[in-house]
Amino acid sequence: MRIVVLVKPVPDTASGGERLRPDDFRLDRAAVPAVVNANDEYALEAALKLTEAHGGEVAMLTMAGPTAPETMRKALAMGAASGTLVTDDSLGGSDIVSTTRVLAAALKDLEYDLVFAGADTSDGGGGVVPAGVAALVGLPYLSYAARIEPNLEKRQVRVHRISPTGYDVLEAPMPALIVATQALGEPRYPSLKGIMAARSKTIETTGLPADAALDGGAPGRDSSTTAVLTTEAPPPRAATRVIRDPADEAARQVVAFLAERRII
Amino acid sequence: MAATGPAGAIWVHGESAPDGSLARISTEVATLARTLGEEAGCEVVGIVVGADPSAAAAELATYVPRVLAISEPATADHAAGTIVGQRLAALIDRDKPAYLFAGAGPEGRDVAGVVSALTGLGILVNATAVRWDDGPVVEMSVFGGKLNTTSRFAGEAGIVTVRPNVVSAEPASATGTVEPTDAPGELRLPQVEIVDRVEAATTAAPIEEARIIVSGGRGVGGPEGFKLVEEIAEALGGAVGATRAAVDAGWIPYAQQIGQTGKIVKPALYLALGISGAIQHKVGMQTAETIVAVNRDPDAPIADFADLVVIGDLFEVGPALLAALRARAG
Numbered sequence: 017m018r019i020v021v022l023v024k025p026v027p028d029t030a031s032g033g034e035r036l037r038p039d040d041f042r043l044d045r046a047a048v049p050a051v052v053n054a055n056d057e058y059a060l061e062a063a064l065k066l067t068e069a070h071g072g073e074v075a076m077l078t079m080a081g082p083t084a085p086e087t088m089r090k091a092l093a094m095g096a097a098s099g100t101l102v103t104d105d106s107l108g109g110s111d112i113v114s115t116t117r118v119l120a121a122a123l124k125d126l127e128y129d130l131v132f133a134g135a136d137t138s139d140g141g142g143g144v145v146p147a148g149v150a151a152l153v154g155l156p157y158l159s160y161a162a163r164i165e166p167n168l169e170k171r172q173v174r175v176h177r178i179s180p181t182g183y184d185v186l187e188a189p190m191p192a193l194i195v196a197t198q199a200l201g202e203p204r205y206p207s208l209k210g211i212m213a214a215r216s217k218t219i220e221t222t223g224l225p226a227d228a229a230l231d232g233g234a235p236g237r238d239s240s241t242t243a244v245l246t247t248e249a250p251p252p253r254a255a256t257r258v259i260r261d262p263a264d265e266a267a268r269q270v271v272a273f274l275a276e277r278r279i280i
Numbered sequence: 281m282a283a284t285g286p287a288g289a290i291w292v293h294g295e296s297a298p299d300g301s302l303a304r305i306s307t308e309v310a311t312l313a314r315t316l317g318e319e320a321g322c323e324v325v326g327i328v329v330g331a332d333p334s335a336a337a338a339e340l341a342t343y344v345p346r347v348l349a350i351s352e353p354a355t356a357d358h359a360a361g362t363i364v365g366q367r368l369a370a371l372i373d374r375d376k377p378a379y380l381f382a383g384a385g386p387e388g389r390d391v392a393g394v395v396s397a398l399t400g401l402g403i404l405v406n407a408t409a410v411r412w413d414d415g416p417v418v419e420m421s422v423f424g425g426k427l428n429t430t431s432r433f434a435g436e437a438g439i440v441t442v443r444p445n446v447v448s449a450e451p452a453s454a455t456g457t458v459e460p461t462d463a464p465g466e467l468r469l470p471q472v473e474i475v476d477r478v479e480a481a482t483t484a485a486p487i488e489e490a491r492i493i494v495s496g497g498r499g500v501g502g503p504e505g506f507k508l509v510e511e512i513a514e515a516l517g518g519a520v521g522a523t524r525a526a527v528d529a530g531w532i533p534y535a536q537q538i539g540q541t542g543k544i545v546k547p548a549l550y551l552a553l554g555i556s557g558a559i560q561h562k563v564g565m566q567t568a569e570t571i572v573a574v575n576r577d578p579d580a581p582i583a584d585f586a587d588l589v590v591i592g593d594l595f596e597v598g599p600a601l602l603a604a605l606r607a608r609a610g
């Protein structure tokens with residue numbers, strides 16, 4: 017079984033230094049170290065577990081700038097077999113429409129039984145790309161998976177989709193696109209062996225896929241459908257009030273505070 | 281961008297809850313869209329696609345002047361996002377509204393992604409506020425709340441996904457009309473069958489839309505400790521949230537997790553019990569109007585951004601708070 021995982025390098029949220037470039041309001045990717053988007057690590061982990069259980073391998077597909085292989089090596093060290101990077105100068109500053117079209121077009125050149133994506137990206141992502149990619153490629157779309165059970169003989173996949181009241185059991189033929197969640201399980205840390213092995217794994221770099229053209233022209237920042245107007249730091253929160261009194265007195269003060277703010 | 285006559289219509293995706301009623305997020309999105317429509321002088325139309333859209337459509341009509349109800353039997357036993365998205369995309373191609381507003385929760389995101397892909401409309405995601413200036417000007421909170429941006433569409437059309445609790449839902453002064461409508465075109469995309477629907481054992485209220493959230497972290501110590509969290513939540517009429525540490529430990533389901541890889545919430549009150557306030561948790565709750573924390577460590581990060589912090593043991597402060605809340609309720 018071959019699983020392609022859509023993986024995006026994002027600025028490390030733990031660094032605290034993410035910013036937009038002051039001139040064009042694009043994400044300043046040089047300002048902070050890049051990491052694999054946390055939600056994509058859950059997708060990778062789920063894909064690795066499934067190929068370990070059923071045989072096969074995991075490949076990754078990334079659309080990003082030319083330094084992405086550094087980040088992609090982390091996914092290879094976890095156990096992915098190979099990666100494809102779609103990169104082109106014009107793609108910097110791509111919007112959702114472009115990203116979706118480029119990923120969908122790039123998928124057409126890959127072989128897979130399943131495609132996995134993360135629930136959203138931490139760098140301002142809206143969790144909308146996977147549904148769009150599935151629609152453009154024409155894949156069955158199974159989102160918010162808490163459990164994934166492929167049946168290779170029947171070429172079918174079953175997914176527990178988290179619902180507002182529990183979960184729905186979904187079933188679709190393969191190939192299909194599945195959105196992973198953290199409920200699938202903790203991502204592994206790369207082992208030393210994995211890190212060593214990753215060095216000799218292939219990351220294929222390609223330019224713009226041929227049929228990713230938009231009605232309005234080529235994908236990328238020049239066809240962007242949205243534009244940032246302003247950015248500002250959020251207003252600072254008021255100073256913290258600290259209560260160190262014994263429990264009963266502390267509780268009384270909390271209740272008074274909530275009442276004062278008309279919360280209760 | 282100069283005004284070119286009356287703006288095109290604003291459409292609202294009316295999301296159906298599992299029981300066929302209108303999802304709460306849609307009442308908020310509809311209120312927001314109506315306000316913008318009044319300002320822009322354009323038509324506001326709600327769209328409900330469902331196996332039996334009548335209940336959700338009737339409810340949506342209390343918020344907007346006109347609702348199109350599209351009966352789509354396939355959604356009874358198939359994953360709805362792709363189906364609803366195709367129907368909306370076909371209607372948009374036919375009627376050419378300017379903007380589509382949807383909730384930024386799982387259902388709205390699925391629908392927005394499909395509509396964008398099929399129509400080529402851009403999306404401004406996770407709006408935390410929207411004003412009108414010859415088109416929607418959308419405020420978003422990015423990088424885990426470190427920055428607020430405003431954005432607009434390059435052209436005069438697009439999709440906006442709106443976070444919960446951005447506006448409070450308010451019905452319109454007059455109830456609108458519901459028009460049963462046929463959607464043009466065929467459903468071409470593969471359908472995903474729902475072979476079973478399983479109700480979770482927990483009856484925990486959904487956290488995304490809750491006005492009050494009482495959350496527990498590692499400090500709560502175990503499932504027993506969460507009983508205290510639940511009781512306080514109940515006394516406050518709120519929902520129960522958690523950190524990833526508590527979820528990973530198996531004390532509470534993932535659906536209740538708040539943070540970077542969980543849910544982003546914006547309640548009026550966030551009461552954090554035994555939570556350190558790690559950055560990955562903070563990004564999910566820092567836009568709460570009021571944050572109150574109980575933590576025995578005065579140096580926990582949450583003490584830096586809470587409005588009020590009680591330095592103490594949650595197993596002492598918690599029961600005292602519960603008693604005080606109950607005494608107040610009488």
Ligand SMILES: Cc1cc2nc3c(=O)[nH]c(=O)nc-3n(C[C@H](O)[C@H](O)[C@H](O)COP(=O)(O)OP(=O)(O)OC[C@H]3O[C@@H](n4cnc5c(N)ncnc54)[C@H](O)[C@@H]3O)c2cc1C
Nearest residue numbers: 497498499523524525539540541542554556560561576594
């Ligand atoms: C990629 C990634 C994604 C993540 N996503 C999320 C996410 O979505 N949501 C999330 O929450 N975390 C997330 N995390 C984890 C996050 O980094 C923290 O580890 C987690 O939030 C800590 O949870 P906690 O505050 O419950 O535990 P701790 O950090 O261990 O804090 C427990 C707190 O309880 C206090 N305490 C203990 N006992 C008591 C007592 N009896 N009375 C009062 N106070 C007490 C302690 O002083 C301490 O401050 C993520 C991490 C990574 C790397």
Ligand SMILES: Nc1ncnc2c1ncn2[C@@H]1O[C@H](COP(=O)(O)O)[C@@H](O)[C@H]1O
Nearest residue numbers: 022079133134136137141142143144145
């Ligand atoms: N540039 C990209 N390259 C590869 N995968 C991506 C990219 N953008 C988004 N994705 C995938 O789509 C998911 C949701 O992204 P988003 O809609 O941007 O929040 C991510 O978790 C990835 O799996």
